[in-house]
Structure formats: C-alpha cells, structure tokens
Amino acid sequence: SSGSALADPEQNDIQYLTPIQIGTPPQTLNVDVDSGSSDLWVFSSETPEDSVQGQALYDPSKSSTSEEVQGASWQISYGDQSSSGGVVYRDTVAVGNVSIKGQAVEVATTVSAQFTRDASNDGLLGLAFSSLNTVSPQQESTWFDNAAKVLDHPVWTADLKYHAAGTYDFGVIDKSKYAGKITYVNANSSDGFWMFDMSGYSVGNSTFKTAQFQGIADTGTTLALLPEQVVRDYYRSVRGAKLDYFQGGYVFPCGARPPNFVLGIGPTRLTIPGTYINYAPIDSFGRTCFGGIQSDDGIGFSIIGDVALKAAFVVFDATPDQPRLGWASK
Numbered sequence: 001s002s003g004s005a006l007a008d009p010e011q012n013d014i015q016y017l018t019p020i021q022i023g024t025p026p027q028t029l030n031v032d033v034d035s036g037s038s039d040l041w042v043f044s045s046e047t048p049e050d051s052v053q054g055q056a057l058y059d060p061s062k063s064s065t066s067e068e069v070q071g072a073s074w075q076i077s078y079g080d081q082s083s084s085g086g087v088v089y090r091d092t093v094a095v096g097n098v099s100i101k102g103q104a105v106e107v108a109t110t111v112s113a114q115f116t117r118d119a120s121n122d123g124l125l126g127l128a129f130s131s132l133n134t135v136s137p138q139q140e141s142t143w144f145d146n147a148a149k150v151l152d153h154p155v156w157t158a159d160l161k162y163h164a165a166g167t168y169d170f171g172v173i174d175k176s177k178y179a180g181k182i183t184y185v186n187a188n189s190s191d192g193f194w195m196f197d198m199s200g201y202s203v204g205n206s207t208f209k210t211a212q213f214q215g216i217a218d219t220g221t222t223l224a225l226l227p228e229q230v231v232r233d234y235y236r237s238v239r240g241a242k243l244d245y246f247q248g249g250y251v252f253p254c255g256a257r258p259p260n261f262v263l264g265i266g267p268t269r270l271t272i273p274g275t276y277i278n279y280a281p282i283d284s285f286g287r288t289c290f291g292g293i294q295s296d297d298g299i300g301f302s303i304i305g306d307v308a309l310k311a312a313f314v315v316f317d318a319t320p321d322q323p324r325l326g327w328a329s330k
C-alpha cells in the first residue's frame with residue numbers, strides 16, 4: 001500500500017497540519033507530523049475542558065474499534081518546553097488512506113498551555129524511531145513502524161512548501177514532486193532521531209566553508225537551529241542584524257534582504273532562500289523580523305527544521321539496518 005496526506009501550514013509556516021482518521025466510524029483530527037518525536041497523541045474527550053480551546057477531540061467511547069491499553073501511560077516534553085501526558089488506547093489509524101489497525105493512540109489527560117493556545121493543532125504524529133516512544137510500562141511502536149510492514153517500500157517523504165500546502169507521502173517516492181536526482185546520506189538512529197552529518201555551509205555566493213556537524217531532520221520544529229559560529233557568520237551578512245537577548249535570537253529590520261544559506265549534506269547542497277530566513281515580524285508594525293536560522297546552543301546537535309526542509313524534497317528511508325535520508329531539489 002501507499003498513500004499521500006496534506007501538509008497544511010499555519011500562519012508563517014509555524015507548523016504544518018495533516019488530517020488523520022482515528023476509529024470507527026472515522027474521527028478526523030489535524031495533527032503535526034513530527035519526525036523529531038515518536039508518540040502519536042491527541043486531544044480527547046478525556047482532556048480537561050479548561051485545557052481545550054477549539055481543538056477537535058478523539059472520543060474512544062464513540063469508536064467501535066477502540067480498546068484501552070490497561071495500565072499504560074505516557075508523558076512527553078519537547079525542546080520548546082511544551083509538554084503533554086495521559087493514557088493509551090488502541091484503534092485504527094489512517095494517514096493518507098493507509099489504514100493501520102491496533103495503533104497505540106495516546107490520549108491527553110494533560111497538555112501545556114502552548115498546546116491549549118493553538119486551536120488548530122489536535123495532536124502530534126511522531127515519526128522518529130520507536131525507541132523514543134514514551135508509553136510505559138510497555139513502549140509502543142510509531143504509526144510508521146507499524147505501517148512499514150504493509151507499505152510497498154519502508155519510506156515516507158516530506159514535500160513541505162513556503163506559505164503553501166505540501167504533502168507527506170507514505171510507501172512511495174513520487175517523481176513528480178522533485179527535480180533531478182535524490183542524494184542519499186546514511187542516518188544514525190542510535191539516539192532515536194533521523195540524525196545525519198553535515199559537511200559545511202556557504203552564505204550567499206561566498207565560498208563554501210567546510211564544517212563537520214550533525215543534525216536531525218525535524219518536521220516538528222519551525223526553524224533551522226545551527227552551530228553558533230555558523231549562525232554568527234551568517235548574520236554578519238544581514239544588514240542591521242543583531243542578537244536580541246529578550247527575543248531569544250537574531251533579529252533584523254524586516255526590510256533587510258537576507259542572503260541565501262547553503263547547507264552541505266554529504267556531497268549535495270541544500271539552498272535555503274533568504275526569503276525563508278526572513279521568518280516573521282516580532283512586532284505588530286512589521287518593523288523587526290525574527291531570523292529563520294538560529295543557534296543550536298545547548299542542544300548538543302543541530303535541528304534541521306521546516307525553514308530548511310521546505311527547500312527540499314526529503315525521503316525518510318527506514319530500510320532495515322541502514323536508515324537513510326534522501327535529499328532532492330524541487
């Protein structure tokens with residue numbers, strides 16, 4: 001089997017939302033497909049009312065195919081200090097028409113304020129490796145790990161777009177979605193992430209600078225978080241850029257035209273247009289803008305989030321014993 005699902009951006013592409021179907025009859029929720037985590041969790045009939053502000057809810061009692069996983073619970077916190085937790089059901093989950101029975105659906109009984117405030121986000125679909133799943137006492141598999149058994153190929157692809165809807169495909173690599181060839185690099189899943197090595201960078205039309213650093217391909221993070229030295233070097237070329245401690249990163253006048261940023265990924269190059277790096281205004285006048293590239297300081301590795309991923313067609317290839325990431329222009 002194979003399938004395709006929409007990746008619809010919220011304002012400023014802060015995140016992309018994908019409709020999925022849970023239960024019988026199907027209940028459609030819009031979730032954030034997140035290659036940086038491994039829990040499928042949703043707002044539900046068991047989420048306290050004062051924590052729900054407009055989200056669609058999964059109600060397992062209205063699904064003839066749901067069953068509670070006795071004694072199981074989950075609790076997760078993300079890099080941005082948001083968090084959620086709750087209990088676990090099994091039910092049928094379809095993403096892009098690929099339907100998987102007995103998928104662990106983690107039902108939120110607590111969510112942090114950041115999730116409550118985002119009315120259009122009904123939950124997360126974690127597509128990192130199952131070793132990061134937080135269900136206890138018995139860890140659960142991700143939807144993709146379960147789907148890979150029935151997909152024509154153990155792959156999924158991300159075609160995110162700038163201020164436009166893109167797609168996530170499962171079990172198929174759609175040639176109409178990219179240009180030229182796909183360059184594959186090995187992924188290291190030992191920490192549960194889609195982690196890979198970068199070989200250097202260039203700013204605008206300057207010469208390529210070699211730099212060895214590793215990062216994770218993370219569809220669930222908005223920006224690109226890179227080594228401090230690289231980021232400092234980049235903003236030297238942005239008129240009026242400065243590191244604003246109170247905004248928590250580099251800002252610049254919205255009229256600045258940031259240069260392109262080229263990321264070296266093995267033998268291939270990913271060019272992030274400067275327009276993607278002029279991420280969004282931080283003030284209501286649209287005077288000062290926040291950079292789409294920021295420092296990864298304190299994380300321990302870089303995070304290649306949506307600002308970078310939307311410049312490419314990305315293949316998440318879970319071929320047993322040698323996961324790979326494929327990169328193509330489009």
Ligand SMILES: CCOC(=O)c1ccc(CN)cc1
Pocket residue numbers: 015032034036037078079080082114115118121124220221
């Ligand atoms: C605004 C609601 O979304 C989140 O808080 C959120 C989304 C994804 C992730 C995973 N990187 C963390 C928090």
